[in-house]
Amino acid sequence: MKLWSGRFTKQTDKLTEDFNASIAFDSRMYVQDIRGSMAHAAMLAKQGIISREEGENIMAALQEIQSEIENGQLEFTVEAEDIHMNIETFLTARIGDTGKKLHTARSRNDQVALDIRLYLNDEIIKIRQLLLELEETLLKIAGEHLHTVMPGYTHMQKAQPITLAHHLLAYFEMFRRDVERLDDCRKRVAAMPLGSGALAATGFNLDREYVREQLGFDYITRNSLDGVSDRDFAIEFCSFASILMMHLSRFSEEIILWATDEFAFVQLDDGFSTGSSIMPQKKNPDIAELVRGKTGRVYGDLITLLTLMKALPLAYNKDMQEDKEALFDALDTVKKCLMVFTPLLQTTRFQKEKMAQEARGGFTNATDLADYLVEKGMPFRDAHAVVGQAVLYCLENQQVLEEIDLETFKQFSSKIDADVYQNLDIANCVAKRQIPGGPAPQTVSRALAEAAAWLKEMQNAHK
Template identity: 50%
Template sequence: MKTWGGRFTEQIDSLFERFNNSLDTDQRLIFEDIEGSMAYASALERAGILSPEELKQIGKGLAEIKKRAEKDPGWLSGQRDEDVHSFVEARLHEMVGDVAFKLHAGRSRNDQVALDTRLFLKRAIIRVQVQIKGLNHSLLNLSKAHLDVFIPGYTHLRKAQPILFSHYLLAYFEMFQRDYDRFDDCFRRTDFMPLGSGALAGNGFPVDREVLREELGFAQLTRNSLDAVSDRDYLVEFVSAASLTLVHLSRLAEDFIIYSSAEFGLLELSDAVTTGSSLMPQKKNPDSLELIRGKAGRVFGHLMNLLTLLKALPMAYNKDLQEDKPILFDSLDTLLDCLQVAQTVVKTLKVNKTAAQQSVRKDFLNATDLADYLVRKGLPFRHAHELVGKIVLHCESKRIQLEDLSLAELKTYSELIEEDVYKALSLENSIESRSVVGGTASSRVMEALAEAEKRLAIVE
């Protein structure tokens, strides 16, 4: 069904008709479209455009369409209607006759689709946030179960300083919590009700937009009809927030891929999230994590696609905006899949404590602690840094660790070094001396865990 045509004298080209139709994509908005149509029918009845009996007929017809769509998800596929709005109107006309055509009085598909998209996105954001909370719960559970595990901390993918494994996991908790907050911000700017803006100039009938806002569950009204029908900033914010979340997921995936390799051996991925090779019988491939890493780029591409789509669009609505729905839907689906798979990876992850303890005692991770020791003895840090570098070079040549040097050997580098240096060089001291807020000391990590659990409880 077409919702236009009176001023046309020729038939639409069949190729262009297929090119123009969007029902295969925007059918996902059908329940939002029905919800908006029901609220608008009530507004028209209050404005005197529909009679109470006509409102009743329309309400019954829309309820039947909703019921059929719920029972038969494939109902819309293959239909020839131009979009989800004309599909609903056509089916409603089949049920209640010409009264269905009164429903569009004062309403344009421009404000209709803006409403549908905002309704859909508000619910989508909540779904995403539920998954982010689930992932962060899993990270906290893994942290609490491995409070006694030390691992090497890395910079430039080279061993740097020892840290608690729980401290490492809490870094990702912080990233995902920021993502959660970003979706909160996106929700607030999505939560504006555009219905009643018409095609661009506003509604020509006395519909009460404030009542519509309340019925549809929005926090505020859009304040300018031109902006209301052409604004897609909220979609850019959503795909941007999704992209940042996937940046963090890709970093977690990359870490786990590396740390679970035979070369590192710190982690082991479960069979549930790995696959084998069609040729090499021994392989256990981290496909779950590689796909998360790869799918991140897919959503980054959607963000650039959306920004390019919106660039330099003249005021107000343009058909270019039809292309925002595939971007929204695929970004949402990809993000939800990646969050759910990441949860399964974390929940089933095994930590190789023995390998971690062995790894953390090699490669001079306590070199900074020796420099700090000398600073406490009164040596300027730059001098201490240079001196420890020379000691490390000596140890490398002998293939020993700093703590393997005798006190006499250490004193050849500085008379400031005493017997207490060995306590300073201990793994436990290296961890516990980082006791500033946000540090890896066990007391601070316990505080951070308790605080993280409180923050999660607040958003539940």
């Protein structure tokens, strides 16, 4: 018999029962459901709504139930619909009428809102740690490549020389913003909704602050209608997850490109690559490709939640049962991607010589030649035209700028002297870009120190 079956005269149709049940996916919240129920029972006893002995019996039985679930001694059923009613069914079977008192002054509406917030908060802590481990890996690798020169690109065309350290720190900044977004999202997750009831709170004298303190929330929800119908925090998490996956996808795309023969900037570890079933020579960057592919999946989870909530009247609607599968999928996908991407990066070998060789091609020092002429007093637009002519000359004669002899250089501009070659040296082109945010090793070294200090602060923030 259903726990809500009092006003019904027929058994639930089997199709309805299967369609309505959520236990197949919300069972993962059993720990959070039991935590919330224990806090609620303790508060009911404190307020004299149930006796102290009843509260103790409920909490002891709930602890036993959790232990037996973890040991595989209890099985959830579709007949009990969801995790909340499964736990309550176990409890009532164990301690009888006392177990039936647990749901006093509580609805499944505020109960599920509580469980999702507790579960998401626990998962955010894990994801945050994985993100910080990725940031730590980036700093380590960047520190090893302060002087590894490589070409920087715009429009996928060689643009100007930079260093690998500078390039990696660009991703460090992306993931830094992701950590900050996640911390900010957690502020909205940290609202305690229990006590909202079905939608209109309750006439019982509950102590919501007591429950909040037991469960570690920062504050209680301020409106009972919003308390049961808000899923902004889940949408916000999926928004964070989508942006994070976009960053991982961009990084993956570069790794995939760099692993090609055409680039040959990296050698991927055999442990994080796969082969072909037909082509014996192949070493495929499947991990990076899967991370790139799973990004679309997380985008879909975000769109699912936005679409789910876009036209729902207050307060709770059964549509909202669909929130958990999208949220759980985003959580699982992000965790798996971070767990595999960090060791992929840790084991990747960067081909410094190849990067340096490619930095010397593609006229990446052309802007430096223009800047050289500007320093000699030429307007930048005129300098731009002069260098364009010099590049055209090189293309026609299969040379690079630093191979042009001085006499020929002077045909382009009389302002060019022998010191031009020092300005065209690729290492010097990088080294002189010392302003904050630039790629000069001296500047990047300071950026590394600042990033390391921030990382340490973040690692200590929630200890």
